[in-house]
Amino acid sequence: MHHFRYQDNELFCEGVSVEALARRHGTPLYVYSQQTLTDNFRRLDGAWADVRHLPCYAVKANSNLAILRLMVELGSGFDVVSGGELQRVLAAGGRADRCVFAGVAKTEAEIVAALRSGIHCFNVESEQELERIDRLAGELGVVAPVALRVNPDVEARTHAKITTGTYENKFGIPFDHVESLYARAARKRHLWLRGLQMHIGSQLTRVQPFEEAVQKVAPLARRLKDRYGIEFFDIGGGLGIVYEDALASGDPAWWRTPRARKMLTPETYAARLIPHLAPLGLRILMEPGRFITGNAGILVTRVEYIKQTGRKTFVIVDAAMTELIRPAFYDAYHEIVPVRRRKAAVTECDVVGGVCESGDYFCKDRPLPLPKPGDLLALFSAGAYGSAMGSNYNSRPLAAEVLVHGRRAALVRQRQPLEAIWQWERPAPWQV
Ligand SMILES: *Cc1c(COP(=O)(O)O)cnc(C)c1O
Secondary structure (H helix, E strand, O other), rough: OOOEEEEEOOOOOEEEHHHHHHHHHHHOOOEEEHHHHHHHHHHHHHHHOOOOOEEEEHHHHOOOOHHHHHHHHHHOEEEOOHHHHHHHHHHHOOOHEEEEEOOOOOOHHHHHHHHHHHOEEEEOOOHHHHHHHHEEEEEEEEEEEEEEEEEOOOOOOOOHEEEEOOOOOOOOOEHHHHHHHHHHHHHOOOEEEEEEEEOOEEOEOHHHHHHHHHHHHHHHHHHHHHHHHHOOEOOOOEOOOOOOOHHHHHOOEEEEHHHHHHOOOHHEEEHHHHHHHHHHHHHEEEEOOOOOOOOOHEEEEEEEEEEOOOOOOEEEOOOOOOOOOHHHOOOOOEEEOEEOOOOEEEEEEEOOOOOOOOOOOEEEEEEEOOOOOOOOOEEEOOOOOHHOOOOOHOOOOOEEEEEOOOOOOEEEEEOOOOOHHHOOOOOOOOOO
């Protein structure tokens, strides 16, 4: 569910006109709904109310400080994957002791910074990393809280680029090796075996892969609790969201349609997993990213040109893969709707950006009401892995971002000034 709706054929985010925001702040523009973010967090959190738990928002999905601040206010923990993300959480007022730190390539500097700030736990992805953390903790005279990331080798049945829980992936420690690695870790003086973690993939819309993984790993979690006194089992993120019917899914009635039954709700997710998890008596951590922010954000773009080639109709817009790379990167579908609805002939269009790459498109051959130059379009479900994956390719500035709360709207990231793109570059001294 979300809070983007038409009122008299004009798209609103909560109580604010999207067109008014675009006029004020320009395009491309990200618009986020605070109520949707809040609802999403509370809904997931509420579904797990029967077990001791902590949702750790996966910062990489959308790391805007205003969103992180909201998560702090809602009582969320954080899943960070770099020293930069940890600093961001702290800058947003978050607590280090509610951060878990994942990632296969943690550098010495990142580990030291995380140890100094006192994070909740490192989610460790290899034996070498474990040795590195032990050594650095020893040098600092502290004990490092660690959980091993187990790779349960189950198929998440999602897109190949977002599957993480099989032996084809670089992530985690193979299921069969994990127990002996805990035994070795237990002998290290500067490690505290605090938990066990896994994460099988992203945008999962069926509960079976989650259930399969939890069933496989829960007995291991029990043994580790008995042997080493671990405190938590972190089941990762991956809960999927609606892309195809994104606009319609803002209406509670949509959730009673047959199409909605293909979606996995947080209630089903919790209800099917809790029976396997509650008996462990461990605190359950989860790392939702996309579920929290995905449908809470849209990308607003203006049509620059319509180009007809005889074979195709191209709608050329001012957003591009630099603002939203998901279609180019994952063949992702984003629903595209006009910000102001009016009568127009439905035409098969390719909506494309202006970056010099053939992969720079938002959709191909999609029937859309043919817009005119100057019209505004909204790309739905863009709140996760949208802005956060933005780049300066083609020297395009990072987009502006607005957070809406009821009838209020705040610019939570100003459009990047052009000079800021090259501010850390300079000619070499021998160039006059
Ligand atoms: C990306 C990631 C997440 C978040 O995944 P979503 O699909 O956005 O919920 C959680 N945990 C880890 C380790 C990740 O890499």
